Amino acid sequence: DIQMTQSPSSLSASVGDRVTITCRASQSIRIYLNWYQQKSGKAPKLLMHAASSLQNGVPSRFSGSGSGTDFTLTISSLQPEDFATYYCQQSNSAPPSFGQGTKLEIK
Amino acid sequence: EVQLVESGGGLVQPGGSLRLSCAASGFSFSSYGMSWVRQAPGKGLEWVSYISSGISTIYYADSVKGRFTISRDNAKNSLYLEMNSLRDEDTAVYYCATGSPAAMTQPGYYFGSWGQGTLVTVSS
Secondary structure (H helix, E strand, O other): OEEEEOOOOOEEEOOOOOOEEEEEEOOOEEEEEEEEEOOOOOOOOOEEEEEEEEEOOOOEEEEEEEEEEEEEEEOOOOOHOOOEEEEEEEEEOOOOOOOOOOOEEEO | OOOEEEEOOEEOOOOOEEEEEEEEEEOOOHHOEEEEEEEEEOEEEEEEEEEOOOOOOEOOOOOOOOOEEEEEEOOEEEEEEEEEEOOOOOOOOEEEEEOOOOOOOOOOOOOEEOHHHHHHHHEO
Protein backbone atom coordinates (compact mmCIF):
# COMPACT_ATOMS: atom_id res chain seq x y z
CA ASP A 1 0.00 0.00 0.00
CA ILE A 2 1.11 3.57 -0.67
CA GLN A 3 1.97 5.72 2.35
CA MET A 4 1.33 9.45 2.30
CA THR A 5 3.27 11.89 4.47
CA GLN A 6 2.35 15.53 4.92
CA SER A 7 4.47 18.33 6.28
CA PRO A 8 4.23 20.23 8.40
CA SER A 9 1.74 18.57 10.75
CA SER A 10 0.70 21.99 11.97
CA LEU A 11 1.26 25.52 10.83
CA SER A 12 0.53 28.94 12.29
CA ALA A 13 -0.05 31.77 9.85
CA SER A 14 -1.74 35.15 9.57
CA VAL A 15 -4.50 36.40 7.32
CA GLY A 16 -2.93 37.46 4.05
CA ASP A 17 0.02 35.07 4.31
CA ARG A 18 1.06 32.73 1.53
CA VAL A 19 1.12 29.15 2.79
CA THR A 20 2.43 25.93 1.30
CA ILE A 21 1.66 22.40 2.49
CA THR A 22 3.67 19.45 1.20
CA CYS A 23 2.57 15.88 0.59
CA ARG A 24 4.97 13.05 -0.25
CA ALA A 25 4.06 9.58 -1.50
CA SER A 26 6.06 6.44 -0.72
CA GLN A 27 6.16 5.63 -4.45
CA SER A 28 5.23 7.40 -7.65
CA ILE A 29 1.54 8.23 -7.92
CA ARG A 30 1.92 10.18 -11.19
CA ILE A 31 -0.55 13.10 -10.86
CA TYR A 32 -3.18 11.20 -8.87
CA LEU A 33 -3.28 13.29 -5.75
CA ASN A 34 -6.36 14.89 -4.20
CA TRP A 35 -6.63 17.59 -1.53
CA TYR A 36 -9.38 17.99 1.07
CA GLN A 37 -10.20 20.70 3.59
CA GLN A 38 -11.84 19.82 6.88
CA LYS A 39 -13.17 22.37 9.32
CA SER A 40 -13.69 21.49 12.95
CA GLY A 41 -16.68 19.20 13.44
CA LYS A 42 -17.47 19.07 9.73
CA ALA A 43 -17.05 16.56 6.94
CA PRO A 44 -14.07 16.88 4.60
CA LYS A 45 -14.54 18.87 1.42
CA LEU A 46 -12.80 18.08 -1.86
CA LEU A 47 -10.67 21.05 -2.97
CA MET A 48 -8.68 19.64 -5.83
CA HIS A 49 -8.11 16.44 -7.76
CA ALA A 50 -5.39 15.21 -10.10
CA ALA A 51 -2.86 17.40 -8.29
CA SER A 52 -3.99 20.72 -9.72
CA SER A 53 -7.62 20.58 -10.91
CA LEU A 54 -9.65 22.90 -8.73
CA GLN A 55 -13.17 21.82 -7.85
CA ASN A 56 -16.04 24.10 -8.90
CA GLY A 57 -16.58 26.83 -6.37
CA VAL A 58 -13.16 26.59 -4.71
CA PRO A 59 -11.46 30.02 -4.64
CA SER A 60 -8.59 30.58 -7.03
CA ARG A 61 -6.25 31.43 -4.15
CA PHE A 62 -5.91 27.65 -3.77
CA SER A 63 -3.51 25.95 -6.15
CA GLY A 64 -1.82 22.59 -6.38
CA SER A 65 1.22 21.24 -8.12
CA GLY A 66 3.47 18.24 -8.33
CA SER A 67 3.83 14.82 -9.87
CA GLY A 68 5.53 11.57 -9.04
CA THR A 69 6.10 11.57 -5.29
CA ASP A 70 6.11 15.25 -4.28
CA PHE A 71 3.11 17.57 -4.23
CA THR A 72 2.20 20.95 -2.81
CA LEU A 73 -0.98 22.79 -1.90
CA THR A 74 -0.56 26.57 -1.86
CA ILE A 75 -2.92 29.19 -0.53
CA SER A 76 -1.81 32.49 -2.00
CA SER A 77 -3.42 34.85 0.52
CA LEU A 78 -4.93 33.27 3.62
CA GLN A 79 -8.49 34.22 4.47
CA PRO A 80 -10.16 33.68 7.86
CA GLU A 81 -12.28 30.84 6.46
CA ASP A 82 -9.16 28.92 5.35
CA PHE A 83 -8.11 27.96 8.85
CA ALA A 84 -8.78 24.24 8.87
CA THR A 85 -7.06 20.89 8.54
CA TYR A 86 -5.91 19.81 5.08
CA TYR A 87 -5.48 16.23 3.88
CA CYS A 88 -3.90 14.80 0.78
CA GLN A 89 -5.09 11.47 -0.66
CA GLN A 90 -3.51 9.33 -3.35
CA SER A 91 -5.71 7.84 -6.03
CA ASN A 92 -3.09 6.16 -8.19
CA SER A 93 -3.92 2.70 -6.90
CA ALA A 94 -6.29 1.02 -4.48
CA PRO A 95 -6.59 1.18 -1.55
CA PRO A 96 -6.85 4.97 -1.38
CA SER A 97 -4.70 6.42 1.38
CA PHE A 98 -4.60 9.76 3.14
CA GLY A 99 -1.86 11.85 4.63
CA GLN A 100 -2.01 12.46 8.37
CA GLY A 101 -3.25 16.01 7.92
CA THR A 102 -1.89 19.53 8.31
CA LYS A 103 -3.65 21.77 10.80
CA LEU A 104 -3.55 25.40 9.75
CA GLU A 105 -4.02 27.72 12.71
CA ILE A 106 -4.27 31.44 13.17
CA LYS A 107 -1.07 33.10 14.43
CA GLU B 1 -27.78 18.97 -4.61
CA VAL B 2 -26.05 15.82 -3.40
CA GLN B 3 -27.15 14.77 0.07
CA LEU B 4 -25.76 11.89 2.10
CA VAL B 5 -27.23 11.26 5.55
CA GLU B 6 -25.68 8.64 7.80
CA SER B 7 -27.42 7.01 10.73
CA GLY B 8 -27.07 4.05 13.06
CA GLY B 9 -24.09 5.09 15.15
CA GLY B 10 -24.00 4.76 18.91
CA LEU B 11 -22.33 3.17 21.89
CA VAL B 12 -21.55 -0.53 21.65
CA GLN B 13 -19.48 -2.88 23.79
CA PRO B 14 -16.32 -4.53 22.46
CA GLY B 15 -17.27 -7.62 20.48
CA GLY B 16 -20.65 -6.16 19.64
CA SER B 17 -22.30 -5.30 16.34
CA LEU B 18 -23.78 -2.24 14.70
CA ARG B 19 -25.30 -1.45 11.32
CA LEU B 20 -24.77 1.93 9.73
CA SER B 21 -26.96 3.34 6.98
CA CYS B 22 -26.48 6.14 4.49
CA ALA B 23 -29.45 7.64 2.67
CA ALA B 24 -28.53 9.29 -0.63
CA SER B 25 -30.38 11.87 -2.70
CA GLY B 26 -29.77 14.50 -5.34
CA PHE B 27 -27.80 12.30 -7.75
CA SER B 28 -28.07 9.05 -9.65
CA PHE B 29 -27.12 6.78 -6.75
CA SER B 30 -27.14 3.57 -8.80
CA SER B 31 -24.47 4.99 -11.13
CA TYR B 32 -21.83 5.71 -8.52
CA GLY B 33 -19.52 3.62 -6.40
CA MET B 34 -19.77 4.42 -2.70
CA SER B 35 -17.35 4.28 0.19
CA TRP B 36 -17.18 4.43 3.95
CA VAL B 37 -14.37 6.53 5.42
CA ARG B 38 -13.78 6.87 9.15
CA GLN B 39 -12.01 9.27 11.47
CA ALA B 40 -11.01 8.34 14.98
CA PRO B 41 -11.30 11.16 17.55
CA GLY B 42 -8.55 13.71 16.92
CA LYS B 43 -7.04 11.59 14.16
CA GLY B 44 -6.87 11.56 10.37
CA LEU B 45 -9.02 10.00 7.69
CA GLU B 46 -9.01 6.26 6.98
CA TRP B 47 -10.77 4.65 4.04
CA VAL B 48 -12.77 1.62 5.23
CA SER B 49 -14.68 0.03 2.37
CA TYR B 50 -15.92 0.52 -1.19
CA ILE B 51 -18.75 -0.95 -3.24
CA SER B 52 -19.15 -0.41 -6.97
CA SER B 53 -22.33 0.90 -8.52
CA GLY B 54 -23.44 -2.53 -9.68
CA ILE B 55 -22.30 -4.27 -6.48
CA SER B 56 -19.87 -6.42 -8.47
CA THR B 57 -16.76 -5.01 -6.80
CA ILE B 58 -16.19 -4.70 -3.07
CA TYR B 59 -13.03 -3.76 -1.20
CA TYR B 60 -12.14 -3.52 2.48
CA ALA B 61 -9.26 -2.05 4.42
CA ASP B 62 -7.15 -4.75 6.06
CA SER B 63 -8.12 -3.34 9.46
CA VAL B 64 -11.79 -4.32 8.99
CA LYS B 65 -11.61 -7.25 6.58
CA GLY B 66 -13.60 -10.22 7.84
CA ARG B 67 -15.50 -8.11 10.39
CA PHE B 68 -17.30 -5.46 8.32
CA THR B 69 -19.65 -5.97 5.38
CA ILE B 70 -20.61 -3.23 2.95
CA SER B 71 -23.82 -3.43 0.94
CA ARG B 72 -26.20 -1.20 -0.98
CA ASP B 73 -29.81 -1.14 -2.13
CA ASN B 74 -30.03 0.86 -5.33
CA ALA B 75 -33.84 0.76 -5.26
CA LYS B 76 -33.77 2.53 -1.90
CA ASN B 77 -30.80 4.80 -2.67
CA SER B 78 -29.11 3.46 0.44
CA LEU B 79 -25.65 2.30 1.51
CA TYR B 80 -24.98 0.12 4.54
CA LEU B 81 -22.09 -1.02 6.72
CA GLU B 82 -22.57 -4.05 8.93
CA MET B 83 -19.92 -4.00 11.66
CA ASN B 84 -19.27 -7.10 13.76
CA SER B 85 -16.67 -8.04 16.38
CA LEU B 86 -16.16 -4.37 17.13
CA ARG B 87 -12.97 -3.25 18.84
CA ASP B 88 -11.98 -0.16 20.78
CA GLU B 89 -9.97 1.01 17.78
CA ASP B 90 -13.11 1.07 15.62
CA THR B 91 -14.30 4.09 17.59
CA ALA B 92 -14.66 6.85 15.01
CA VAL B 93 -16.95 9.08 13.04
CA TYR B 94 -18.02 7.10 9.98
CA TYR B 95 -18.67 9.02 6.78
CA CYS B 96 -20.27 7.75 3.62
CA ALA B 97 -18.84 9.33 0.51
CA THR B 98 -19.42 9.29 -3.21
CA GLY B 99 -16.62 8.81 -5.64
CA SER B 100 -15.85 10.33 -8.95
CA PRO B 101 -17.71 8.68 -11.83
CA ALA B 102 -14.85 6.25 -12.35
CA ALA B 103 -14.49 3.13 -10.25
CA MET B 104 -12.17 3.18 -7.26
CA THR B 105 -9.79 0.86 -9.07
CA GLN B 106 -9.26 3.51 -11.74
CA PRO B 107 -6.54 6.13 -11.23
CA GLY B 108 -7.95 9.51 -10.40
CA TYR B 109 -10.72 8.39 -8.07
CA TYR B 110 -11.77 11.03 -5.57
CA PHE B 111 -14.32 11.39 -2.79
CA GLY B 112 -16.54 14.08 -4.24
CA SER B 113 -19.26 14.40 -1.62
CA TRP B 114 -19.50 13.39 2.01
CA GLY B 115 -22.23 12.96 4.57
CA GLN B 116 -22.10 14.62 7.97
CA GLY B 117 -20.92 11.42 9.66
CA THR B 118 -22.21 9.18 12.43
CA LEU B 119 -20.26 8.48 15.61
CA VAL B 120 -19.52 4.91 16.63
CA THR B 121 -18.14 4.46 20.13
CA VAL B 122 -16.84 1.05 21.18
CA SER B 123 -16.41 0.93 24.91
CA SER B 124 -17.31 -1.18 27.92
